[in-house]
Amino acid sequence: MSASVDPPVEPIVEPGGVPTPKPVTVDLFTGSEGTIHLVAVPFAKLDLSVAGPAQYDGKHQLLIKFSGSSDLSHETECAVVGILPEGIVGPAGSKTVALGSWKLANNGGPAKLELTVDVFEAGLFFDGALRFYVRPDYPCAPAYRVNGELQLEHRATINKYLGEAATVLIGTGFDVDPEIGDGLKDWCALRLNLWEHLDSEKLSRSATDDGDDGADSVVWDASLGFEKRTVRVGCSPLDGPAVLIYPAARAHAGTDPAATGTLQFSHVLMIEAPNPQSPDKPFRYELQTRAFSASKPALTVFGLAYTEDFIIAQGNVANLAEGLKLRLDLSLWTAQPLSQGGRLVLVDPVAKGDVVVSDDGSFSKNLVDLRGEEGAKLSDLRAEDLFCVARVPAAVAPSERWAFAHVIGYDEQKFVPLRDEDLLYDFDPGDRRPVDPKLKSPKQLACAVASSELLAIAKGDVPQVARLPEFATPTAEVRGEQLYVSCSLRGPFEYWQKAAPAFLLDIGTQAVQLSGTLVKSNGLVLEAKTALSSVCGKKIKVTASAPDAPDRWRGDAVVKPTARSTSELDCTPALRPPTVTITTDKTIVVECQTLWFPTHPGNKTLFVELLEVDASGDAPVAGVTVRYDYPVGGEGVCGTAGRLVARISPGALSQATKHYKVRVRRKQVNGTIYGVPVQPSDAVPIP
Missing domain, CATH: 2.60.40.10 (Immunoglobulins)
Structure with missing residues (x-):
């Protein structure tokens, strides 16, 4: 026998209504025979209403209650679906949102169904009425509409994005006015990140992304308030000198700094709440992303000018918004081409200073005053041997690594890219900026640029620059x-x-x-x-x-x-006064910096001593166990940085009413090192 059975239809039953079953038809063909088994199932009655307004657990859980009547058995599983308000669209364009499966309470009295919904998982961030239907886990049960609705005040938005602005420059400011519903204000924060993206695939960031690298971030919450705030594109939102954010994003994403064109950005608006299990990874939900572009700053003019009294570095940076106050480090250098050195040019610093770029993009700095005593020392300088260098200070663009071209574009046919190794005029290695080893070209590696005079000194060839010995x-x-x-x-x-x-x-x-x-x-x-x-x-x-x-x-x-x-x-060996800290488990940590004393892996040891303070003086406490980071016998040696670290257990302080001190001393060989007495450290109180 061959038969076809229409699939069962599960209509939504309105409140108080009774489901109307659709007849089941069976088609039998000529010559067929067989047996049809039918099972009779009574209709399930379920009539629920929304009971009370929205309730919260003070975090991110929404408590929803239904009550009414039903002839379903106690603890029947019921799947609940929320019907979104008109104009609100859920994931993948859906009009509904799944709210999980919950057990019906029906053991005498009204039937009850209670839900605990994670607002972030469900994405319930809107103002409006949420309606529901319930589908019991019962044979042939339809979906039952729940009577009433739950009014939510969960709007979370801002008034302005830059996506439609005609011209956007680095430093462009705009006022952002947030709107957040009363149901969220007490426990949620609204965050606007101004991310730089590098291609179309990075227009939107994951809502669970917990990194803020390169983001110009503004946060509103109950403690900070939800007032209007001003944001500046690509840099810190605070007033005052610019702190640029976008170079870090470009370097972090591996962007080729030599790339030209506009900077691509996107606003990402997120809502977040504390995560007790991972305080550094809050719950986050991405509300909206808007893309836009900004013109990249560009160094268009850079060179030296001379007056009777001054040697002046001057130039122009295009595509900066008014009020940005971009600071540049400038320096004056001499250059000496070598007749048999190929493109090698030896350079030496003369003077340095810094300058803030004006609102019109121009800058000018008197690097040498020829009138004073210092100027007299430089009277033999020849203009044909001089050039200047521009560098973006680390404080202006905080990041582990970036090139000058990540921050400001320039034409390398006019201005020579320079690496840190070429031009550091002090010897502080901390000022050296590491670069991505995958980058190879001079412009990719350059942390600074030289003015057009250097190309003239090198007779038009791109020079190989090295410091004067x-x-x-x-x-x-x-x-x-x-x-x-x-x-x-x-x-x-x-x-x-x-x-x-x-x-x-x-x-x-x-x-x-x-x-x-x-x-x-x-x-x-x-x-x-x-x-x-x-x-x-x-x-x-x-x-x-x-x-x-x-x-x-x-x-x-x-x-x-x-x-x-x-x-x-x-070079007399000495011990500085130790520092004493108490850990959360009450362990006493003692650290002592040594001077001119052997370090690990040497075998010259030091001894940490616990002293009890009383009226007659400081008396050593016997039998105290001290754990050293680098133990040798019952004492310890310094680490490679010359620092001794030791720990004393809390039980060593036998009475809380007494006062104790610690000191460090050399005990071996009568307190000497290479025959020279080592002065003990001062005794320091234990807090």
């Missing part, structure tokens, strides 16, 4: 049981190979020559070592010099690097 001030530090002396070097590596630099260690009446090794580490460094025991307890002076350095190189005269020395260093 120069020593930094030497430094000294202890590693293990050795004293290491080092000195940063500026200038070409090949020159220093010929110069054979070395150290002179002045120890009172004795002078010791230390041959140095050239190390390419965070630039070029000259390094040497000697036994710490040879200088312990003495005053020393370290000088870096290269008396045999060539005064001609690559066919031209070169100024030999001037020797540089440290101030007098007292």
